[in-house]
Amino acid sequence: MKTKTYVKRLAAAAVMGLTSLSAANAAEDKIKFGLCYDLSKSYTFVTPQITQAAQDLATLTNMKGGIGGHEIEIIVEDHGNEPQRGIECYEKLKREGVFVFDTLSTPVSVAVLPRIMKDKNILIQSLVGRGDAADGSVFSQIFPVGPTYWGQAANDIAYIKEQSGGDMKGVKVGFAYLDYPFGQEPIEILKTLAEKEGFELLLYPVPLPGSDQASVWTKVRRDKPDYVVAWLLAGGHVVAAKEMKRNGFPISNYISVNWLNEVDIANIGAEAAIGLKRGTNVAGGQDLPIIQEILADVYGAGKGAGPVEKINDVYYNTGLAIYSAAFEAARLAVEQNGFPVTPDSMKAGYESIVDFDANGLFAPITVTADDHGGGGKTRIEMWDGKTWVPQQDWTAAYTDVIWDVVKESSSKFTVE
Amino acid sequence: MFYGLSGVRHNSYVSDSKLFPVPADRNAVVFFLLLGLAAPYLVSSLYLNSYILPWLIWTAAVLGLNLVTGWAGQLHLGYAAVMAVGAYSAVHAAKFGIPWEFALLIGGLASSVIGSLFAFAALRTKGLYLALTTLAMQFVMDWVLTHSPTIAGGSHASLQSPTFALLGQDITSDAGLYYVAFGWCVLVTIFMLNLRRTGLGRALVAVREKDFAAAILGVNSFYYKLVAFAASSFIAGVSGAILVSTFYFLAAPEQFAVNVSIQVLAMVIVGGLGSILGSYLGAALILLMPGVVNQLFSLGANLLGLDLGIETLAHIPNAAYGALIVIFLMVEPLGLGKLYANVRDYLMVWPFDQLKK
Incomplete structure (x- = not known):
């Protein structure tokens, strides 16, 4: 038995040119x-x-x-x-x-x-x-x-609703997203919620890798949304911040997905980023x-x-x-x-x-x-120039809508 | 010495165009074939299914790309897109209830149709322009996959593959899946080995060397380029489908993105254009080397007691891997396949070539 495994291992090592096969069974x-x-x-x-x-x-x-x-x-x-x-x-x-x-x-x-x-x-x-x-x-x-990204987007909308005094009629919410599955994921939820709450949803797809957003933010300037929810990654936020400044969109109405950190803040400029918001499930600072x-x-x-x-x-x-x-x-x-x-x-x-x-x-x-x-609870935190300041309590909004989407999607999965 | 040629005489064209003019080559192939068949009993399942299985499938795919790039001389930068067409059509067909044998065929044919449709447009251009058009195909496919949930599947664009089955038998064991990949790779290899000996293969080579010279010889270069595209797309499609059904178990756009196309092309070039052995070696180098180099480096760091950060440890192998490719191509620009051929050619006459000196 032992020699057999030994031979097996030896052959494997020979085939792969590897010698690091001493599986650690000790600890x-x-x-x-x-x-x-x-x-x-x-x-x-x-x-x-x-x-x-x-x-x-x-x-x-x-x-x-x-x-x-x-x-x-x-x-x-x-x-x-x-x-x-x-x-x-x-x-x-x-x-x-x-x-x-x-x-x-x-x-x-x-x-x-x-x-x-x-x-x-x-x-x-x-x-x-x-x-x-x-x-x-x-x-x-x-x-x-x-x-989930669905839950996070829904919680962002709940925050906007809170800020608009509980009524979203006439509120315009822009959604800037990287145009591939990561960014596209919340769209359906946002559409459902737009119908439910009566706000206007404006979609701004950002082509990969997110370094060119000039056309997106000129459109934002024209449409004048009240908030922009952004599903961008790392450097994408920095580009967005520059474009916001150019197009006169207040950074305090920018709500980022959780993928934004102090490195991005430093690249935007700690002062320039004051007021920037970020949905998160983890306390900052x-x-x-x-x-x-x-x-x-x-x-x-x-x-x-x-x-x-x-x-x-x-x-x-x-x-x-x-x-x-x-x-x-x-x-x-x-x-x-x-x-x-x-x-x-x-x-x-x-x-x-x-x-x-x-x-x-x-x-x-x-x-x-x-x-x-x-x-799936999150909250919105704001950058105050030095650290992250929570803007609300941990919440999970529209859970019924989220679970409908989750169930609908998961029902198609079977273990093969 | 090892490649004894004495007593081997060809008296007819048929004998001259034998698959293996040198007996030693044939023996080596038979040896590796037997080794491949016995692999599940020799190699642990980790190596069998996480290294050898994907390597064989990628080798089949590389052989397909070699047909169009190495034999017909057409640069193709959208090969992964063609594999995606096959993978997605086969999985959808299998989900629809069509047996896998036919699903694979459907995948191959779908790839073939889309690949040659594209070739119709692409073949009006040549060289680098053709390369760019095929790259466009890759981007079109990437876009389609990320924007049509019906094709790409639901959440985060992942399409689950039904259990692979052949002849009504579900194939789930490690060895079973390995044999499927092995079988496909052997089939493609046999096809490619024989291609060299046929009129089609010679026509493709003529087109590669100079397409208008080929036209003067009566070889319709557009037709043969199209055939090359169609045949290689078929191989790509089936390889893609087998890759998804026996290795990934689901299809996702990242598995067939533009970087994968570049990787396959790199496998062909590092292995050697038009070389079958090279396709095996090239796929092994590009696909498996990063992991192996990575392990060697962490092993080395452990042995020497170096406390490198995890990031450094992740980046050094990348540099080493890049350097390795450069070194191989500097030593032998014609690829890894040619490296072997050099050794063989030297040994063929050794030690008698020493006598002259």
């Missing part, structure tokens, strides 16, 4: 998280911060004795945003005893999803991937804890108990996973949020079913998270077997 008392991330291509604007947050949070948790006495191990690998390499990473780590994965990339999460479902592993899919995965009754193994604790205990002891400046970034908070929820799920799993954690117990752990917000780090989430999104 099985650890709880492993597999982060197959894009560290070199499209998602580099967010992955370093999120990885650092995950590693710091793991360090902090391990310093406090881990989860039920067991250490957490964070395994990070680059997949360059290529589905092929994402699958490679998944298949490799799967065989090394990892069953909780996070790809933080829409193309790769879409590509590994069928395998995760078939193998009954767990995929953390916060803020990326298909939105209907929030439907836990269909996507039993996928946990997109946080808002560093004045949070968990971040203070990490600064004192992890960075204070020189054990930080990266430069300490990177903490001043909402994406760092986002990373902490994703992994606070994941570690909480693991903690519940150990509490309920003991060690070792299995995919089943991890799933049960996730599904028994109730009203958890990691001390005010993010919108309280309650994950159930049906709702893997945790409620």
Whole structure:
């Protein structure tokens, strides 16, 4: 038996020209998280911060004795945003005893999803991937804890409604979006809500990669919308800010998707960006108990996973949020079913998270077997020149409309 | 020495145009064929299904592109778009209830029709202009996929593929899926090997070398270019469909985007234009090298106890991988296939060529 596997491995090594096959079976008392991330291509604007947050949070948790006495191990690998390499990473780590994965990339999460479902592993899919995965009754193994883009857009509309005194008749809402699936996703919801609330919806598609928005904002100047909701990424916001200034559109009426951080603010100019709004499910700024604790205990002891400046970034908070929820799920799993954690117990752990917000780090989430999104609450925060100021309480609006869309879309998915 | 030619004499045209004039080549091919057949018993399922399976499917696709670019000499920058047509039509057909055998065929034919329709327009131009027109096709396809939910599927444009089945048998096991890819790759390879020996293949080469000279010889260059486009599109379509049904399990626009087209073209060029062995090596280098180099670097960093940041660790392999391509092309501009041919040609007469000196 043993010689057979040895021969198999030898042959594999010979075929692939690889010698790194000593699968680590030694440290099985650890709880492993597999982060197959894009560290070199499209998602580099967010992955370093999120990885650092995950590693710091793991360090902090391990310093406090881990989860039920067991250490957490964070395994990070680059997949360059290529589905092929994402699958490679998944298949490799799967065989090394990892069953909780996070790809933080829409193309790769879409590509590994069928395998995760078939193998009954767990995929953390916060803020990326298909939105209907929030439907836990269909996507039993996928946990997109946080808002869907649909929910986020609906919450933005709810905020605008609040600001317009509860009546949206005659209000014009512009929607500037990158013209591919990421940006197109909220359109249907916005159309439904426009009909329901009676506001006028104006669509402004921005061609990829979002660096040319001149025609979009001249149109905005002509149409004079009251608000512009923007589904753009990183540099796209900077271009938009310039064009807003040129076309006399107040930046305070600009509501960005959650993908806007301090780097973009610095590029716009911290002063020029005052008033800019951003929908988010994670509190911004560093004045949070968990971040203070990490600064004192992890960075204070020189054990930080990266430069300490990177903490001043909402994406760092986002990373902490994703992994606070994941570690909480693991903690519940150990509490309920003991060690070792299995995919089943991890799933049960996730599904028994109730009203958890990691001390005010993010919108309280309650994950159930049906709702893997945790409620989808967000709020609007405003940049005041130095930090993010919340403009409202955590809310989840129009949930019935969102769930109609989620159910309609998820009903087409079957596990093959 | 290893390629003993003594005793091999060709007395007729038929014998001269044999598939493998050198017995050693044939033996090598048979050896690799057997190795391929035995692979599920030799190789762990990780390597079988995450490395070898996609490699074989991409090799089949690369052979298809090699037909139009290497043999007929037409630069094609929209190859991934053609693969997408096949993949999407086959998956839709299979979802409709058509058995996979026919669904694959439908995928191939759909690709063939759309690919040659496009070629009709594109072939009025030549060289770099043709390359740009095919690039346009890629962008049209990207746009169609991201703007028509009926084709691309619902949420975040992903279209689930039904379980692959042949002859009424569901194929779900690792080995089963591998054999499907292997079978398709072997089929395409056999076709391409024989293409060299046919009038069609010679006509394509004539068109490649100089299309108006070919016309003087009575070879209708427009017709043969069209045939090349149609045949390569068919291979692309079926390869795309098999890639989705046995590897990705769902189709998404990113799997067939413009960067993929460039990658396939890179596989052809790095492997060697018009080289079959080169197609295998080129696909391996472009597809698998990034992951392998990545692992080698993290292994090396571990061994040396270097504490490189995860970002640095992700970027160094990219640089190394780029350098590797440049080095290979500098050593042998005709591609990896030619590298092997050089070795073979040297060994063919060795050690007797030493006597003269």
